[in-house]
Amino acid sequence: MPHAALxxxxxxxxxxxxxxxxxxxxxxxxxxxxxxxxxxTALSDNAFSVAPLEEGWQSLRADECCALGIPAGSQGWVREVFLRGHGETWVFARSVAARQALEGSGLDLHQLGSRSLGELLFSDRAFERGAIEVTRYPAPLLPPDVRGERLWGRRSCFSRGDLKVLVAEIFLPALWRQAGIETV
Incomplete structure (x- = not known):
């Protein structure tokens, strides 16, 4: 999958x-x-859950390295999850952090499990959120069971000292249906 996506x-x-x-x-x-x-959580009347898909050390994509200000091909921690409401998959999220900055930062991402990374970042006042950027996310970069063309995605970088965590969230059709938003 990563090679086709590049x-x-x-x-x-x-x-x-x-x-x-x-x-x-x-x-x-x-x-x-x-x-x-x-x-x-509010949209789902507290029936929100995080379903981890994959996490571990990987070579980061070129667009991720650029956003983190690190050399292309750098290693980083990658966490991919589904964000769900009432058991329905609403958002695909991919979060990455450069290995060098993450090691020794005190942030232990592999301990999160089914907890929300976003909630952790928003509850730690030391993190500052950068500008939000959006895209029509390339289908080959999505997990096969939610792959769709021209899905809206956004990303922003959360910084604390030298540590930067880049969080990308791709909004799936089920979310728009639940929120009553026309996408056409």
Whole structure:
């Protein structure tokens, strides 16, 4: 999967670069500065869960290395999860951090299990959130069971000293249905 995806990396854009802008409801979710975990928990009436898919040390993608300010091909911790409401998969999330910065940072990502990384980042006041960027996420980068064309995704970098955690969230059709948002 990673090799096919490298031919078409995501093209991340700021709100100012995004043209045409998505519908208001979608834009509201994409550029919301608050915790996505809290928003999904509210939407699901507390029936929110995190389903870990994969985590471990990997070579990071070129667009991730660029966002983290590290050399292309650098190693990092990768965590991929599904964020679910009422057992339905609403969001695919991929979080990455450079190995060198993560080791010795005191942040133990492999201990998270089914807990939300977003909630951890938002509860630690030392982390500062960078600008939100959005893209139409390339289908080959998604897990096969949620693969879809032109799904909206967003990412932002959370920084604490030298440590940067890049969090990407791809919104799946089931979320838009639950939120009552037209995507056409």
């Amino acid at each position: 031919a078409h990396p995501p093209r991340w854009l700021t709100a100012a670069q995004l043209h045409p802008a998505p519908a208001t409801g979608i834009r509201d979710w994409l550029f919301d500065q608050g915790s996505l975990t809290r928003r999904l």
